[in-house]
Amino acid sequence: MTFPDITAELAARMPGLRGRLEANAPTAALSWFRTGGPAQVMFMPADEADLALFLANLPGEVPLLVVGLGSNLLIRDGGVPGVVLRLGRAFAEVTVEAGCRIRAGAAAPDVKVARAAAEAGIDGLSFLRGIPGAVGGALRMNGGAYGGEVKDILVEARALDRQGRAHVLALADMKYGYRHCGAPEDLVFVDALFQGRPGEPEAIAARMNAITEARSSTQPVNTRTGGSTFKNPDGRSAWELVDAAGCRGLRRGGAQVSEMHCNFLVNHGDATAADIEGLGEEVRRRVLEHSGVMLEWEIKRVGLQAP
Structure with missing residues (x-):
């Protein structure tokens, strides 16, 4: 998917901007899952003053998403409309x-x-x-x-x-x-x-x-994963509920519930974001059916589904 290029329009509104604007920037490298479609615009400000200038001139209707190290993030395959903001060394x-x-x-x-x-x-x-x-x-x-x-x-x-x-x-x-x-x-x-x-x-x-x-x-730290997938319900452990529902090792496409720690989802290399999110939703369905608990996502899921 390719978004309309709005970088020239944004740059014209922000004379003196020193950070870099990039249209249809790839995002897969931004999250630990290594999945996801493009960002309509990627912006990395030079410093705090540059960020303030950008924000002050960014049209209010343009969505803004801040992405850090991406350890608890799933970027959907259709990409992210608006601006993805990355804060760098400054x-x-x-x-x-x-x-x-x-x-x-x-x-x-x-x-x-x-x-x-x-x-x-x-x-x-x-x-x-x-x-x-x-x-x-x-x-x-x-x-x-x-x-x-x-x-x-x-x-x-x-x-x-x-x-x-x-x-x-x-x-x-x-x-x-x-x-x-x-x-x-x-x-x-x-x-x-x-x-x-x-x-x-x-x-x-x-x-x-x-x-x-x-x-x-205890955790699959050297794999393409997103950290803890679900929040712990009151007085319960999410991983125990997932395990009790028979989901340890469950797969969808290239995505799998980790056998080491079943509150982690793993991308074995060829998973799409849809595989990962779909697997998570199937886990939620099975846990609800087995224990009556609806697990809440801890991983932040952003962007659009692929067409």
Whole structure:
């Protein structure tokens, strides 16, 4: 599928824009599943001022999707209309501040934040080692793993709105729940300030190593996967419900429910996004039939179905 090229029109509205606009940009490399159709426009801003200029001049009717490391993302085969926004190195800085605080750009990998905290002797952020994404995604979904969540460490987040105006959101403004953020959907997070506590670098590093080993031994981390597929229902484990419904190893096309951890879907190399999403929906149907529980997707699914 090919979208109409609107890059020239957008560029004409934004004199002085320094970032790159690309029409019908491939997206398969953006997600861990390695599937998906083109983005009508891909934009990578040069820095925060460039992003503000872009947002202030982007027509309100043009959809905007922010994509980070793509670890919990499924891009459909028909592609993504509007603009896919990718934040690059200018948004990936991680700095240590006084009082056991870490400031991290939205494009900084969570593991980079965890390592910076460990090296500085800041405890409480080790769980970020178990989240295979970037700070922006963790902010947007209250990312969590191994006993910790973003809500436990967040002081404030900075974001730009669709008019390019900056906002500072305190923890309460994020309206966090389990894998949920109630902040306005149109906000583009640019950085966050996290609070830790004093700790010993060696002990923190040991915990992080334990998390790494636990992930490697229980999750299909070296495959084309999207992380946890479904949210855990209240008081239940999604993987146990999937397993009990007989879905471990279930396949559709090139997609399979992981035999190592059945809350993970795997692309064996030739799966389409439709294969993966269809398999997930079949798992949801079987779990509902077996246990009466309707599983909720944790993976964010975006874009259009192929014609």
